[in-house]
Amino acid sequence: MKEKIQEKFKVLFGVPCDVYASAGRINLIGEHTDYNGGYVLPGAIDKGIMAGIAPNGTDLVKVFSIDYNEYAQFGLEEEDKPEQQWARYIFGVCRETIKRGGTVKGFNAVFCGDVPLGAGLSSSAALESTFAFALNDIFGNGFDLFELARIGQSTEHNYCGVKCGIMDQFASCFGKAGYLIRLNCKTLEYQYFPFNYEGYKMVLVDTCVKHELASSAYNKRRESCENALAAIRKRHPDTETLSDAKRIWLEEVKAEIPSEDYLRAEHVIGEVQRVLDLCDALERKDFETVGELMYQTHFSLSRLYEVSCEELDFLNKVARKCDVTGSRVMGGGFGGCTINLVKEELYDQFIRTAIDLYAKKFGRAPKIYDIVSSDGARKL
Numbered sequence: 001m002k003e004k005i006q007e008k009f010k011v012l013f014g015v016p017c018d019v020y021a022s023a024g025r026i027n028l029i030g031e032h033t034d035y036n037g038g039y040v041l042p043g044a045i046d047k048g049i050m051a052g053i054a055p056n057g058t059d060l061v062k063v064f065s066i067d068y069n070e071y072a073q074f075g076l077e078e079e080d081k082p083e084q085q086w087a088r089y090i091f092g093v094c095r096e097t098i099k100r101g102g103t104v105k106g107f108n109a110v111f112c113g114d115v116p117l118g119a120g121l122s123s124s125a126a127l128e129s130t131f132a133f134a135l136n137d138i139f140g141n142g143f144d145l146f147e148l149a150r151i152g153q154s155t156e157h158n159y160c161g162v163k164c165g166i167m168d169q170f171a172s173c174f175g176k177a178g179y180l181i182r183l184n185c186k187t188l189e190y191q192y193f194p195f196n197y198e199g200y201k202m203v204l205v206d207t208c209v210k211h212e213l214a215s216s217a218y219n220k221r222r223e224s225c226e227n228a229l230a231a232i233r234k235r236h237p238d239t240e241t242l243s244d245a246k247r248i249w250l251e252e253v254k255a256e257i258p259s260e261d262y263l264r265a266e267h268v269i270g271e272v273q274r275v276l277d278l279c280d281a282l283e284r285k286d287f288e289t290v291g292e293l294m295y296q297t298h299f300s301l302s303r304l305y306e307v308s309c310e311e312l313d314f315l316n317k318v319a320r321k322c323d324v325t326g327s328r329v330m331g332g333g334f335g336g337c338t339i340n341l342v343k344e345e346l347y348d349q350f351i352r353t354a355i356d357l358y359a360k361k362f363g364r365a366p367k368i369y370d371i372v373s374s375d376g377a378r379k380l
Contacts, residue, residue: 001050001112002380004066009052009110012064017052017110018138022129022377024048024115025122025171026202026339027330028180028195028290029297030275032305034165036225036268037186037241039275042167043195044175046374049126051111053134058106063090066112076104081159089124092155093131100151102141122331124160125168128152133173133377145173146188148377163222175376182279186241193282195373200287200325201347202339202371205354207311208364209335218332221264221305228265231257243272267304271297291326291341298328298338307333311362318357322350337369 002019009017023044030040056062062073065086072087074080076098082091094104111130115123132148135141143151152169156162165185174181179192229242231253239245242265250265274293281289298316302308308316312329315338319327326341342350351368359365 001114005050005052005110005112008064008066009054009108012110013054013056013062013108015054015108017054017108018134019050019052019380020130020134020137020378021050021380022048022126022133022172023175023374024126025168025175026204026371027167027171028339029278029293029328030167030271031297031301031328031330032221032225032307032332033243033268033271033275034167034183034185035163035222036165036229036243038184038243038268038272040165040167040183040185041180041193041275041278042171042175042183043180044171044177044374044376046372047113047115047369048172048374049111049113049115049123049130050380051109051130051134053107053109053131053138055138056106056108060106061090061094061109062107063087063109063111066110076106085160086127088159089127089155090131092159093128093135093151095159096151096154097132097135097141097143099154100143100147102136102143103139104135105139107135107138122168122172124156125152125172128155129169129172129377133379137379145377149173163219171376173377175374177373177375179373180282182275186243193279195282197287197341199344201342201344203342203347203351204330204337204339204369204371205315205358206337206367206369207309207315207335207358208367209309209311217307217334221307224258224261224264225268227261228253228257231261242268245269263304263306267300270300270304287325287341291324294326294328294339294341295320301329301333305333309333309335311335311358312338314361315354315358315366318354319350322346322353324350339371 024047025042027042074082132151136143149169156164180195183190278293330339
């Protein structure tokens, strides 16, 4: 990818460029807890976004996307927002950097990636983190990684219509090969956990059903969580986030909120505890418990939060039948992948079975992605 970017940059702009990269991410557990102030457990992977960038001495940004085979050009004022959706991520990073007092001047860029789109691996956060890191480096703004992650999150909120939490951008910025990161999304305190799963493989099975996080379904669930929190606060006013709430407090307001809001909150409160339990199991290298907690999360996401789909539930059941240690829907839901923790000796049989049964049921084969841990945002 790096050579392809450098060659295209030279053809388009006639000068050399610096190359930056950031990673897509997996999340082993902790889904829809980030925007509720809870814990998540993501890690960076070896699929991401790479960009060649160089200042151009003007007030214009000129960007070419190799993957879309499209060119975009825009200024740096609010009214210069580009038409292309992919270009709005880059424009948003520029604007959010400027809002924080950072310098951004005109630049040329060429980028591409190998994060499978729609698979729940957060290609958008990888794109935001690549450009946030690069602009911070090129223009000497001195923002730390926390602020770069916030720049990416604010880009989603203000320019892409997704009220996401901080997890995806945090993982893309802070990722470290061989580790997962337990992040408290309320305090931004974090801890690296070695992820040495010797004897096992991590694999994603992609339904090839594309989820769209900007859809009303995602934001509606966030509203449900806010409604449940508001009801709990009437009795327990010091409750800052839904993840701070106790299960018994939710029971107190069950009759006062819609059943849908209750179920969403029940998932969040249970999921926060599962993250902590899974981290304890990781430290003991108790992968059977890790796997069982993954299955519990899938059930909760499917039945309580209702972000699964027929294809994801099918793959989860296939994993159970194949004695896969752990399996669950990963990402925002509504399609995408299951993430699976599989004993090495069962891996080949599981993949064959999953492909065969899924193709018979849905008329197409799922895609398979083996997981390799990687570093986050960086200059190459």
